[in-house]
Amino acid sequence: MNRVEIADGVYWVGAIDWNLRDFHGYLTPRGTTYNAYIIKDSVVALVDTVKAGFFDELRRRIEAITDPGIIDYVIVNHVEMDHSGSLSRVMEVASDATVVATEKGSEELQMLYDCDGWAIKTVKTGDTVSLGEKTLSFIETPMLHWPDNMVTYVAEDRLLLSNDAFGQHIASSKRYSDEYPGVLDDAAKYYANILMPFSPLIAKTLQKIGEMEIEIDVIAPSHGMIWRDPGIILDAYQGWSSGESNDTAILVYDTMWGSTEKMALAIAQGIIDAGFEVKVYHLRRSDWSEIVREILEAKIVLVGSPTINNGIFPSVGGFLTYLRGLRPKDKVGFAFGSYGWGGGAVKAIESELEKTGIKVVDSISVKFVPGADDLDACARLAWKVVDEARNFNSAISHP
Template sequence: MVATAPALEKRLTLQTAQIGPDTTAIRCLDWDRDRFDIEFGLQNGTTYNSYLIRGEKTALVDTSHAKFRELYLDALKEQIDPREIDYIVVSHTEPDHSGLVKDVLELAPNAIIVGAKVAIKFLEDLVHQPFERQVIKSGETLDLGQGHVLEFINAPNLHWPDTIFTYDHKDETLYTCDAFGAHYCQDAVFDEDLEGLAPDFRFYYECLMAPNARSVLSAMKRMDKLEGEISTIATGHGPLLRHNLVELTERYRRWSQEKSKSETLIAVFYVSDYGYSDRLSQAIAHGITKAGVAVEMVDLRSADPQEVNELVSRATGVVIGMPPSSGRGAEQTQSALSTILAAVNDKQTFGLFESYGGDDEPIDPLYTKLQELELKVAFEPIRVKDTPAEPVYQLCEETGTDLGQELAQSKKIKKIKSLDADLQKALGRISSGLYIITASKGELQSAMLASWITQASFEPLGFTVAVAKDRAIESLMQTGDTFVLNILEEGNHLGLMKHFLKRFPPGADRFAGVRTRPAENRSPILADALAYLECTVASRMELSDHWLVYCTVDDGKVSKEEALTAVHHRKVGNYY
C-alpha cells in the first residue's frame, strides 16, 4: 500500500509492505531532502523506517520523523488499533526515529517502552509524561509469542550512545536502526539494485559510521553469534538488506577494519542531545577519518570513568565539545570532564568547540587549563555564535582533516622514504596537465589543484580524476555532484597554481582575490583559465589513498584557440 500527500507532489510519501508473515514495514519516504543530520549532502533523499511485529503480543520497532506525523499515525491506525501495541522498542533516541514516540504513547497509553538504560533516561525528557518501561541489556530477550522471540544486542555509538539492535528469531530479521542504512529513497523495499545503492551506502558509512569504526566492529562481533541465521537486516534508513546482505555487511567489516588500523587515535568527546554538540563533533570526526586517523567518539552524558581514562591514555589527542554548565546531566558531564583532565599528558594535542546549547561551560577556562597542563593546541577553539549553517560544518570537517593530516605526517614521510629511488624517479616521468577543480553545493565552495586527470570515454564524453581522500573538495564530489574543471594555460598558470597550492586554514575562502564567474552548474569558472568543462560525477572507485572519480562532461569552452595546456613534470612519483 502506498499513501501519498498530493499537495506535496511526492515530496513526502508513505509506504507499507509485508516483510514477513507477521511483520510490516512502515517506510516514510523523504524524496527531496538534500541535507541530513550533520549537514552532509544527500543525492537521493532518505527514508525513515518503522516496523510492526505481531505475535500474541505486538511490538513497534521505532517510530518516525515528526515531519511525517499525520501520514505516519494514519498509516499506523490502518495497520492496527494502536491500543493493541504492547511494546515500543526504541533502537535509539535520535529524533528522526523517536520523534513520534510521544504521539504513539498518547494512542497506546499502556504500551511499554523497551530500550537501553541511557535511552530510557533520554526519553523521560523527550516525552515529559510517565510511561511504562523495560530496560534491557545485551543478550536479554522478549517473547511476543508465536515464535517471535526478540533478542537484544548492545551497539552503542552507532551512531548514538544508546543504540541497540533487535533480532527476531522467527523472521530471522535483525533491526539495526542507523547501522547498515543509506540515505537512498526509492520505491523498492529491498536492496535489489546493488549498483544504484552502493555509492550512497558507502557515503553514509563514511559520514556516520567511519568515525565510530571500532564500535562497528564491536557490534559486528556480537552479531557473529547469529552468523547464518540473519536473512534480513531491517535498517532505519533506505532499503532493507536481503539480496546483498552478506556483501554489504562484509563491506562494513572491511571498511571498519581499515579505519581501525591507524596507530594514531583521536578521542572526540561530545554531549548527545545538547545543542549541536553531536552534529559538530561528527563533522570534526569525519574530517579526522578522511586523513586516515582513527577516532573514538564518547558521549559525556553516558561516559564510564574507567573507559574515559583508558581511552585518553591511548589517544594522541583529544577534542572536546563544551558540555552544559548546569541542568540535566551536568553533574555527569562535569565528572567526565574532570576524568579527562586527570588523564591527559603533555605529549597530546587538544581542540575545543562550542556546542551552542544555550548553557555551554565557558570555553576559555578549559582552554587555559589544558595549556597549563602543557598540551599542544591542535586548533583554535571553534566558537559557535548562531545556529550552525553549512559553512560551520565545513569548518569543522576541514579542522578535523587538518588535525588528522598533522598527526599522520610522520607516518606519511616514513612511507615516502620507503619506495626505491629508481622506481620513484621512473614513476615521476609520467607527466600530466595542470588543472583547477572548483565545486559549489549550497553555501559551500571549494577548489583544488589537480594533475591526475585523463580522458576516459567518447560516448558519453568523460574523464577520470584522482582525488586524495583527505582533500576538502572530496565531500563535494560524490556521485551526482557537479563541478568545473578549469584547464590552465602554459606560460600563464603560475599565479593560479601558487594560489591554489597554498595551505588554506579551515573555513577560508579559497577564491579570495581570484577572478571568477559562475557556471551553469553554479561552480566557479576561473577567468584566467585556458578552458573549462562543466562536469557531473557519474561514479567513484576507491583506491588505497585516493578516490578515482569518473565524470561526464556537460558543457565547455576554450578561451584561446592557439594556446597550450600547462604540463606538470615531477621528479619522483610517490608524492605530489
C-alpha cells in the first residue's frame, strides 16, 4: 500500500467511502473520505480515526507506516461518529495509547463508548503535547461542528489538522485540492449544510487564528481534499461567514395541479428581466442540500406552495424547517402560492421566512389558476424584491 506523506513524517491514513450517497440527509453524490493522520516522531500520534466499518482500511494504512501497537497518542479532535467510530478498535490495538480530547470531548466519549481502562488526557486552547521534534498544539473550536471540537496544529510543519472545518464530501484517489477541479463547489456545499448556522462563530474563530499569527502552509481536514494553498479556502470561509452574496435569486416551490408552478415561472422571468440571475427548484425533484448551497451565496430566497388542508405543502414545510435551522444571513424574499378557498400556505411561509431571519418584502396569493393579470403581478413582485435586495445589500455594506 502506498504511503501518503503530507508533511515530513506526517501521513494520511484515512478511509475512502466511495459509495456514501446520504450523510444524515445531506446528499453526497461523490461519496466522502474520513481522513486520519499518523504523525511519526520519537513518539507516534494518530489524529482522528474513521467511521465504524472502515477500521480495517485505517489499520492497513497505518501498518504501511508503523506498527499500530506503538501509537502513544490518539487525538480526538471531534467525537462525532464519522471520526470516532473506530476508536474502540484502535484502542484494542494501541492499548497503551493516551486519548486526547477537550473537556467536552472527554465527557461525550464516555457517553458514546465504553472507555473503561483508557487513559484520557483533557486539553484546552494553548495546551501542547511533545512528540520529540514536533509539538502538537490544540485550539478549541466549539460548535465547529459540535461543542467538543478542537483543531490540532503542528508548528514545525505549519500544518493545521482542522477536522470538519474546511472539509468537503468527495471520494477520490486524489488527496490535494489543487488536483481536484471544482473542489470549492463541494466545500461551499459542505459549509452551507454543516457550518452555515455557525457563521458568526466562524468569523470570530478566523479572526482569533489570525490574531494568534500562526503560520499555515497546509490545512488537512477530516473529509475530502487537503489544502496546500490554504489562502483559497480561508478566503472562501471569510466570504461565506460574513454573508457575501451574488445578484442571484433562489426560487423553490411545489405544486399539485400546476398553478403555483405557473406563478413560479412568471416570477423567475421577472427576476431575469430585473437583472438578477435566478435558479428554480421543484422541491420533490431536487437535492435540498444543493439548494441550500445555492442559497448560501444568493441575495434572494423565494418560496412557493399551494394550500393543502389549510397549510403548507409538506415538501415546502420540510424544506423551510431545514432552512430555518441553517440560519442563512442577510437575505430578502417573499412567499407565493395558489389556493382554492380559505388559503393559508402563503401566510404560513411568510411567518417561517421571518423566523429564519429572511426579510419578507411582500407576498402573493392567487385563487386557483393564475390569469394574465395574476402573472403580471407575479412579475412586478419579482422586480420589487430585486430592488429591495439591491438597497438592502448596499445598506449592509455602507451602514
